[in-house]
Amino acid sequence: xxxxxxxxxxxxxxxxxxxxxxxxxxxxxxKLTYSDMVxxxxxxxxxxxxxxxxxxxxxxxxxxxxxxxxxxxxxMPEDTHQPTSVFTHEICT
Numbered sequence: 001x002x003x004x005x006x007x008x009x010x011x012x013x014x015x016x017x018x019x020x021x022x023x024x025x026x027x028x029x030x031k032l033t034y035s036d037m038v039x040x041x042x043x044x045x046x047x048x049x050x051x052x053x054x055x056x057x058x059x060x061x062x063x064x065x066x067x068x069x070x071x072x073x074x075x076m077p078e079d080t081h082q083p084t085s086v087f088t089h090e091i092c093t
Contacts, residue, residue, distance in 0.1 A: 016022075032040075
């Protein structure tokens with residue numbers, strides 16, 4: 001079994017700085033203060049509440065859409081109901 005590799009015909013060259021031109025040493029990590037930690041935890045808590053609110057709103061919208069579809073289906077005359085599958089159509093005709 002032979003393996004083959006194929007490369008894209010569209011090659012884009014990115015230039016970077018040479019080691020002499022750009023210092024790549026790691027930066028010292030700043031220590032978080034108590035107030036920084038409190039702020040991060042508050043943000044995390046707010047994001048969770050926002051996400052829960054959005055998920056609830058989405059579920060409510062989907063439920064309303066389903067109810068509207070059911071009401072529309074119930075209001076349609078019996079002979080205009082669309083079969084739910086091919087098999088249902090074959091059985092009904």
